[in-house]
Amino acid sequence: MSSIQYALLSLLAREPLSGYDMKQQMNGRFTAFYKINNNQLYPSLAKMEGEGLIELLSHERESYRPARKVYKITEAGIESLKAWVAQPGKPGDWEEFLLKQYSSWLIEPEVLIPLLEENKRQHEEILAEYTARAAMLREQNGPLTSDNPLFSTVVVIEMGVGFERMSIEWCDNMIRWVKENRI
Amino acid sequence: MSSIQYALLSLLAREPLSGYDMKQQMNGRFTAFYKINNNQLYPSLAKMEGEGLIELLSHERESYRPARKVYKITEAGIESLKAWVAQPGKPGDWEEFLLKQYSSWLIEPEVLIPLLEENKRQHEEILAEYTARAAMLREQNGPLTSDNPLFSTVVVIEMGVGFERMSIEWCDNMIRWVKENRI
DNA sequence: GGAAGCATGTAAAATGTTACATGATTTT
DNA sequence: AAAATCATGTAACATTTTACATGCTTCC
Known part of the structure; x- marks a missing residue:
C-alpha cells in the first residue's frame, strides 16, 4: 500500500471526513507535508473502501451539490495504520517518517x-x-x-x-x- | 526541463563524467540528496546531448566492457544551469533548493x-x-x-x-x- | 562456483501532475 | 458578468520505480 493511502487513513483515524475535506487539510498550510490531487484521492478512497479499511458514514446531497460522501475508518483500517506506524520504515525518508509520527498517538x-x-x-x-x-x-x-x-x-x-x-x-x-x- | 537534468548538469559542470559515474555520485552517501535510476539517466543524457547542453568527450571500450561514454558540459549547458540556479524556484521545495545551492558557485x-x-x-x-x-x-x-x-x-x-x-x-x-x- | 562490479540500455508498472467535466450558489 | 466555492470524478500526460537484458572480469 502506498503512502497516500496511509496519509488518508491518518486523517480518518482522527475524525470522519469527506474526500474534499481530506484534500483541504492536506493542501492547507499546516499538515502541508503531503499534497494530494483528485486523481489519487478518489480512486484511493474507492480502493480502501473495497478493502474494508474505511466505510461510508453518510452520503447526503445538500440541495444542488454532488452528494458529499463522508468516510469513517474501520477497525481493520486502524489496525493497518498502527502496523504501518510501528514498522521502522526506510532510513532517510523524512516525509514518511513525519507521516508516521502524525499517527504515533495510536501506538x-x-x-x-x-x-x-x-x-x-x-x-x-x-x-x-x-x-x-x-x-x-x-x-x-x-x-x-x-x-x-x-x-x-x-x-x-x-x-x-x-x-x-x-x-x-x-x-x-x-x-x-x-x-x-x-x- | 525537469530537475534530474539539472542535477546531471550540476555534476558535469564540475568535471566530465560517464553516466555510470553520475549514478555512483548521486546514489552515494554524500550528495545523496538526489537519487537516479537508469531509466531516467540514459534517456536524459541522450536528450541533453541532442539539445547541445552536453557533448561526448570520449567513447572508449576498455577491452571487454560496453564502451564508456564520458560527457562534458557545453557553454550552452553552463548557461542553462546558471539561469536555472538564479531563478527563485518554488517555495517549500527543499530538494530543488539544495540542488540549486550545489551549483551556486557558478553565479x-x-x-x-x-x-x-x-x-x-x-x-x-x-x-x-x-x-x-x-x-x-x-x-x-x-x-x-x-x-x-x-x-x-x-x-x-x-x-x-x-x-x-x-x-x-x-x-x-x-x-x-x-x-x-x-x- | 557464485556474487559483485563495470557499463550500457529498455520494458513494464506504479505513481504523480495537470487539465477537464459537471453544475448550482455565493461572492466580487 | 466573472470568479470562487463546494464536491465529485475522469482523461491524458509526465515522472519515477523496479525489473530485465547483456557480458566479461575479479573477488570471495
Whole structure:
C-alpha cells in the first residue's frame, strides 16, 4: 500500500471526513507535508473502501451539490495504520517518517520509544559522516572562495549537518515528551 | 526541463563524467540528496546531448566492457544551469533548493545574496505560522498526553519549527560566507 | 562456483501532475 | 458578468520505480 493511502487513513483515524475535506487539510498550510490531487484521492478512497479499511458514514446531497460522501475508518483500517506506524520504515525518508509520527498517538510508548531511539541512532551516524567529510574537504583545500565548486559542496554538507542535528534534537525531545506523557 | 537534468548538469559542470559515474555520485552517501535510476539517466543524457547542453568527450571500450561514454558540459549547458540556479524556484521545495545551492558557485554574489535573503524571509514567515499554531493548540487544550491526536499534531509542528529555524540559520551563515567570500 | 562490479540500455508498472467535466450558489 | 466555492470524478500526460537484458572480469 502506498503512502497516500496511509496519509488518508491518518486523517480518518482522527475524525470522519469527506474526500474534499481530506484534500483541504492536506493542501492547507499546516499538515502541508503531503499534497494530494483528485486523481489519487478518489480512486484511493474507492480502493480502501473495497478493502474494508474505511466505510461510508453518510452520503447526503445538500440541495444542488454532488452528494458529499463522508468516510469513517474501520477497525481493520486502524489496525493497518498502527502496523504501518510501528514498522521502522526506510532510513532517510523524512516525509514518511513525519507521516508516521502524525499517527504515533495510536501506538504504545513501549513500541514508539525504540523506534525513536533507532531513528536517532541513524541520524547520529549520518551526522558523523557529514562532519567528517566537511572537515576533510576543508583541511585538504584551505579557505574556499565562493566561486569554487568545493565551496558549494561544503555548504550543502553543512545544510545536511544542520538537518541531522535538528533531527537528533527532535528525537531527544520526543522521547522525553513520550516518557513524561505530556507536551 | 525537469530537475534530474539539472542535477546531471550540476555534476558535469564540475568535471566530465560517464553516466555510470553520475549514478555512483548521486546514489552515494554524500550528495545523496538526489537519487537516479537508469531509466531516467540514459534517456536524459541522450536528450541533453541532442539539445547541445552536453557533448561526448570520449567513447572508449576498455577491452571487454560496453564502451564508456564520458560527457562534458557545453557553454550552452553552463548557461542553462546558471539561469536555472538564479531563478527563485518554488517555495517549500527543499530538494530543488539544495540542488540549486550545489551549483551556486557558478553565479555572482550579487545575484545569489538576494535569493538567499528571499529564501530566509519565506522560512521566517512559515516559522511564524508554525509557532503560532503550536501555541494555539497548547493554549486551547492544556497538557496533551501521548495518546491524544493533538499530541502528534503538536510534535509534527515542532519538527517543522526545528526545520524552519535550521533553514534560517543556514541562510544567515550562507549569506555571511558569501559576503566574506570564504568558508 | 557464485556474487559483485563495470557499463550500457529498455520494458513494464506504479505513481504523480495537470487539465477537464459537471453544475448550482455565493461572492466580487 | 466573472470568479470562487463546494464536491465529485475522469482523461491524458509526465515522472519515477523496479525489473530485465547483456557480458566479461575479479573477488570471495
